Amino acid sequence: MQNPAAEAKAALRRQMLAARRSVPDQTHADEAQALSDALVVFVSAQVGTGGTVCAYVPVGSEPGSPAMVDALAAAGVRVLLPVVDPGEPKPLRWAVHEPGQLIAARFGLLEPAGPRLPAGTVAEAAVLLIPALAVDRRGVRLGRGAGFYDRSLPLRDPAARLVAVVRDSEFVDALPADPHDVPMTHMVTPAAGVTELQN
Numbered sequence: 604m605q606n607p608a609a610e611a612k613a614a615l616r617r618q619m620l621a622a623r624r625s626v627p628d629q630t631h632a633d634e635a636q637a638l639s640d641a642l643v644v645f646v647s648a649q650v651g652t653g654g655t656v657c658a659y660v661p662v663g664s665e666p667g668s669p670a671m672v673d674a675l676a677a678a679g680v681r682v683l684l685p686v687v688d689p690g691e692p693k694p695l696r697w698a699v700h701e702p703g704q705l706i707a708a709r710f711g712l713l714e715p716a717g718p719r720l721p722a723g724t725v726a727e728a729a730v731l732l733i734p735a736l737a738v739d740r741r742g743v744r745l746g747r748g749a750g751f752y753d754r755s756l757p758l759r760d761p762a763a764r765l766v767a768v769v770r771d772s773e774f775v776d777a778l779p780a781d782p783h784d785v786p787m788t789h790m791v792t793p794a795a796g797v798t799e800l801q802n
Contacts, residue, residue, distance in 0.1 A: 637793035694722035742786030
């Protein structure tokens with residue numbers, strides 16, 4: 604039998620995904636540019652030239668765009684993108700992002716074409732950009748429920764900044780949480796930019 608937190612999360616996922624699908628294309632594009640601008644400033648300050656950030660390629664109605672990771676790479680940052688292996692959910696592996704070298708992958712995602720790096724490579728990143736459907740004031744993140752980040756985040760550098768990437772309406776007062784949830788340290792929204800969370 605599903606626990607109450609899981610049922611609440613499933614209902615919230617449906618609600619958030621429906622809201623994202625209703626965002627006009629121009630609004631999505633404008634928000635994507637604002638997110639990219641804010642993240643380049645934040646990541647450059649936190650990581651420095653040649654430092655490492657773990658990011659991901661937004662697809663479909665997700666906030667942001669593939670140009671976001673290109674902008675980070677253009678700022679002189681080493682960008683690692685996740686690679687989803689076949690089979691049961693397990694910690695993500697990573698690959699270095701090279702602009703123009705993305706390939707189609709599972710779940711409709713885009714991944715780098717280059718060599719796969721071990722899951723533990725995530726510990727090299729000073730900043731991790733994390734896809735989220737919502738985040739609350741305590742840093743509780745609502746993901747899509749597959750569990751890949753739940754398994755990957757424990758391998759991070761404990762000092763790394765964890766930034767949930769969301770729309771402004773997806774920053775909420777409170778979300779249901781499970782014991783295994785790793786709290787986000789920051790969020791980024793199009794209007795507010797990067798904001799530190801209280802956890």
